[in-house]
Amino acid sequence: MTREDIMRAAWKQSAIDANCRPEDFCSGHHRVVVSEANGKARKYLELPAYCMLVSYGSNIVASVDSSIAGEVEEYLERFRIGHCFGTPNIYLLNDLFARDNRQICFMAEYFLPDRERLRALPCGYEIKILYPQDLHPFYQPQWDNALSRSRKELDVLAAGAFYGTKLVGLAGCSADCDSMWQIGVDVLPQYRRQGIASALTSRLALECLDRGKIPFYCAAWANLQSVRNAIRSGFGPAWVEVDARPAAFIKEINGEAL
Structure with a gap:
């Protein structure tokens, strides 16, 4: 399995998760799509997503609820890719999501194996x-x-x-x-x-x-x-994701009274 095979498989899975096409992640242009449930998506995802931003580096795919599609598209066009995922810019999305009692939740970086570097490493056990x-x-x-x-x-x-x-x-x-x-x-x-x-x-x-x-x-x-x-x-950075969840879910994670 080559590096290209691995990346294509990741694009394919992300397309299932986000309800888009694999080629959308390397098009160089942002894409906003309406999220849908899919039985082949990663098991831990909550779908349909209210808002999930995914980037492999050249652009952003936003899988969203239809009610916020236009405003999320405006946000993506306003800032550079890296800034869309971080503070202080992302506070604008948090303000937008508040009307639906949602907040930015998980922010994560994903890694894939680098076939040129991956090897069995030793330890003393x-x-x-x-x-x-x-x-x-x-x-x-x-x-x-x-x-x-x-x-x-x-x-x-x-x-x-x-x-x-x-x-x-x-x-x-x-x-x-x-x-x-x-x-x-x-x-x-x-x-x-x-x-x-x-x-x-x-x-x-x-x-x-x-x-x-x-x-x-x-x-x-x-x-x-x-x-x-x-x-x-032996892994290398491949893609990043940010999602939004109900405010009650975030309070529960933080151990706050509902």
Whole structure:
């Protein structure tokens, strides 16, 4: 699977998620489309989306509710691409969304494997490949980035780092869509800064590719530890997303009373 194959597959999946065409992500022109639900979209997306902005770097695709399509298009034309995703410009969208009791919510950067750099990295611990039947003891808070306690059925593959019989690091794959599996990783605090996260991430990425699946990795923009792990592991930045959610959902995440 070449770099071009991987990128085309990502465009195809993003087109399913956003209700547009794959070529829209490399057209050089912004596109605003009306969001629709799709059974082949990434499982964790809330569709139809009120507003989801997606960019692979050359333009922005906005998948939105029809009621805000015109105003979002005006916003995209007003600012440069990078500025559309950041403060202070994005406050304008927050002000617009307030009329529907929505707010900007998740802001994330996504990474895809670089076939020229991806290789199995070493660490000083035994790495074992784990399957769904092996994962039941590990649905615990310390492994919440690697595994999903609310969507266990999507956890299809994992790589664990062991010190004897003790699990000290875990990377897991979630089958979030047909062609692409998302990797998340956790390392126990006392075992960090030893190369465990990058060893697990790189090994699991290769296992995905061997199975004909494209691994992808997501990090919040300000999570530099996670971003650095993606890069060390042989991944490169591919696309960014911003979405809007109901204000009540955001209050719940923040632990505020509704």
